[in-house]
Amino acid sequence: MWNRARLLAFFPLLLGVVLIAVAQGTLNDYYQRVLAVVAIHIILTVSLNLTNGFTGDFSLGHAAFMAIGAYVSAVLTLPVASKEMLMSDLPTWLGQMQVPFPVATILGGILAAAVALLIGVPVLRLRGHYLAVATLGLMVIVRVAANNWVRFTRGAKGINGLPAFTNLWWAYGWMAITLYVIWRLVHSPYGRAMIAIREDELAAASRGVRVFRIRQLAFAVGAYFAGIAGALWAHLITAITPNSFSFLITFNVVVMLVVGGMGSITGSVVGAVLMTLAPEFLRRIETSVSVGGHPLYGLSQVTISIAVMLVMIFRREGLLGGRELTWPRWLRRWAFGGEEVEGPVPAQQSGS
Amino acid sequence: MYSSSYILQQVINGLNLGSIYALVAIGLTIVYGILRLINFAHGDVMMLGAYLALALLLHQFVPLALVILIPMIVIGALGILIERVAYRPLRGAPEVAMLITSLAVSSIIQNGVTMTITAQPRSFRLPTEWVQRHTVAGVSFSTLDVLTVSLALLLMLLLTLFVTRTRVGIAMRACSENLNAARLMGIPIGQVVAAAFAIGSALAAIAGFFWAGKFGTVDPFMGFLPGLKAFVAAVIGGIGSIPGAVLGGYLLGFSEIFFVGFLPPSFSGYRDAFVFILLLVVLLVRPQGLLRTTSEERD
Numbered sequence: 001m002w003n004r005a006r007l008l009a010f011f012p013l014l015l016g017v018v019l020i021a022v023a024q025g026t027l028n029d030y031y032q033r034v035l036a037v038v039a040i041h042i043i044l045t046v047s048l049n050l051t052n053g054f055t056g057d058f059s060l061g062h063a064a065f066m067a068i069g070a071y072v073s074a075v076l077t078l079p080v081a082s083k084e085m086l087m088s089d090l091p092t093w094l095g096q097m098q099v100p101f102p103v104a105t106i107l108g109g110i111l112a113a114a115v116a117l118l119i120g121v122p123v124l125r126l127r128g129h130y131l132a133v134a135t136l137g138l139m140v141i142v143r144v145a146a147n148n149w150v151r152f153t154r155g156a157k158g159i160n161g162l163p164a165f166t167n168l169w170w171a172y173g174w175m176a177i178t179l180y181v182i183w184r185l186v187h188s189p190y191g192r193a194m195i196a197i198r199e200d201e202l203a204a205a206s207r208g209v210r211v212f213r214i215r216q217l218a219f220a221v222g223a224y225f226a227g228i229a230g231a232l233w234a235h236l237i238t239a240i241t242p243n244s245f246s247f248l249i250t251f252n253v254v255v256m257l258v259v260g261g262m263g264s265i266t267g268s269v270v271g272a273v274l275m276t277l278a279p280e281f282l283r284r285i286e287t288s289v290s291v292g293g294h295p296l297y298g299l300s301q302v303t304i305s306i307a308v309m310l311v312m313i314f315r316r317e318g319l320l321g322g323r324e325l326t327w328p329r330w331l332r333r334w335a336f337g338g339e340e341v342e343g344p345v346p347a348q349q350s351g352s
Numbered sequence: 353m354y355s356s357s358y359i360l361q362q363v364i365n366g367l368n369l370g371s372i373y374a375l376v377a378i379g380l381t382i383v384y385g386i387l388r389l390i391n392f393a394h395g396d397v398m399m400l401g402a403y404l405a406l407a408l409l410l411h412q413f414v415p416l417a418l419v420i421l422i423p424m425i426v427i428g429a430l431g432i433l434i435e436r437v438a439y440r441p442l443r444g445a446p447e448v449a450m451l452i453t454s455l456a457v458s459s460i461i462q463n464g465v466t467m468t469i470t471a472q473p474r475s476f477r478l479p480t481e482w483v484q485r486h487t488v489a490g491v492s493f494s495t496l497d498v499l500t501v502s503l504a505l506l507l508m509l510l511l512t513l514f515v516t517r518t519r520v521g522i523a524m525r526a527c528s529e530n531l532n533a534a535r536l537m538g539i540p541i542g543q544v545v546a547a548a549f550a551i552g553s554a555l556a557a558i559a560g561f562f563w564a565g566k567f568g569t570v571d572p573f574m575g576f577l578p579g580l581k582a583f584v585a586a587v588i589g590g591i592g593s594i595p596g597a598v599l600g601g602y603l604l605g606f607s608e609i610f611f612v613g614f615l616p617p618s619f620s621g622y623r624d625a626f627v628f629i630l631l632l633v634v635l636l637v638r639p640q641g642l643l644r645t646t647s648e649e650r651d
Binding site for chain 2: 058122123125126128129130132133134136137138140141144145147148247248251254255258297298299301302304305306308309312313316
């Protein structure tokens with residue numbers, strides 16, 4: 001059925017495909033890489049929003065799931081010849097295996113989700129601050145594992161020479177899938193349950209919401225897409241070390257989330273685009289301007305952090321708050337015939 | 353089997369590391385007790401203390417007492433400044449907003465140091481008489497170790513006297529018990545919060561000095577892990593409680609040292625992971641921490 005509502009969704013998709021084809025053909029490597037990073041950051045931010053924005057569990061462990069996805073996909077896609085050279089200690093079945101990039105990406109995501117389900121059992125019993133610190137601890141645990149499980153990860157040396165599979169098609173394709181899945185999830189009964197838990201957990205439970213299950217679902221789906229993003233990242237940069245997935249990444253994703261507005265999917269997209277491109281401009285200043293003889297490394301990070309503090313003081317709900325960016329009213333009326341489509345309840349910022 | 357001197361050596365090492373954790377954890381716990389803020393920038397304040405001490409050490413004529421005292425005063429004042437600029441505008445805001453702000457403050461401090469002093473690790477060399485090792489009955493320790501443990505214990509004693517005997521200290525405990533009630537009783541919250549930040553930052557500064565002296569280097573990112581572990585220590589002891597932070601700090605210091613010292617060497621790479629697994633276990637068994645009797649609200 002090609003009704004108007006479908007057309008409304010189809011046109012941006014078509015436009016996107018055309019734009020990517022043009023970008024892939026005309027832009028130089030640097031700009032293509034920046035655009036791919038934008039897509040990966042959108043995947044990360046939108047998926048983190050599921051726990052931090054919609055369910056109200058403030059997780060700081062996103063880089064951990066990203067690392068899992070990256071390492072799993074890296075071991076799976078590395079050509080057999082390089083594996084024999086770099087990682088001779090791998091079990092033979094793994095050493096002789098090389099799977100296609102999309103399969104490796106999905107497996108990376110699945111393993112990240114599996115770890116999230118497992119670790120969620122103890123961690124998701126915690127609330128608020130305790131959850132934040134426990135998930136941060138998860139990041140430390142994953143990094144320690146990556147550093148010490150030398151047989152599979154090459155330890156601190158990391159894995160390099162990965163095939164550069166990630167191009168704009170993969171990055172934006174996965175971004176579209178992420179947006180679609182999370183949009184549908186948030187607008188489903190599960191999404192309603194997540195928002196109910198965020199607003200009042202006790203009330204939600206008493207209305208029959210299986211709170212723990214829903215929190216686990218949000219955590220695992222978020223982890224899945226973080227794993228995917230990690231796999232894309234690994235095959236964009238083509239080298240990973242345990243330090244690639246540091247706290248800095250988690251921090252930057254949290255920044256994108258709060259700048260865009262927690263509880264809004266389009267807000268996450270806006271935040272991710274803005275906070276990826278702005279530092280990219282600042283980075284030039286970092287290396288070209290020097291004070292007292294040395295370049296100002298860290299200037300872009302300081303600027304981002306000051307921006308976050310200003311957002312927290314003056315516009316705590318982020319740029320979009322809990323609202324979604326939608327089509328203009330006349331376009332919606334044309335497509336949906338006047339009936340308003342209901343969105344999820346905007347996030348209320350409750351005081352302590 | 354382990355010889356008794358080996359075991360004693362591990363106890364000394366645990367006492368040493370635990371003292372540092374306890375000093376950092378106290379600052380986290382008193383601020384959390386009053387504001388319900390997990391100050392992720394606390395570890396970076398510790399790093400600043402270490403850098404300031406290094407700057408003083410490079411001038412050989414500065415006596416060691418001043419190398420310790422000046423950072424405590426300066427960084428204590430800086431703690432008040434950070435609270436004014438970053439956290440005070442958020443009074444009454446959701447806890448998540450304060451948490452995110454503290455992450456931003458942490459990043460600003462780290463990158464500010466990177467910008468001005470570069471990210472290159474620097475060696476933190478104390479005068480040889482402080483790091484020279486003495487051996488008594490098969491147990492080896494340096495003068496710095498003795499200084500670390502004794503000064504930490506002295507400061508904790510002073511802090512105990514402060515919170516039980518002085519007006520500000522008692523007000524601090526009252527705010528930690530119930531902020532709104534304390535406010536209604538006419539306690540000047542602003543001053544109490546400032547005092548909490550000053551004390552916490554000063555203790556972090558001296559902990560930074562001990563930490564840098566122990567490991568011999570400083571770098572802009574050195575505060576992240578000890579800061580996080582000190583938070584673990586505070587949670588284990590029961591966050592908000594000063595004796596809890598001390599107990600948690602020593603417990604964590606001992607378990608970490610014993611984990612490395614009594615398990616096969618192949619485990620020692622996992623020490624940081626062990627700390628967080630310990631945290632999870634404690635939170636699951638006793639979510640209010642060891643020294644908290646009433647189960648507080650967890651969110």
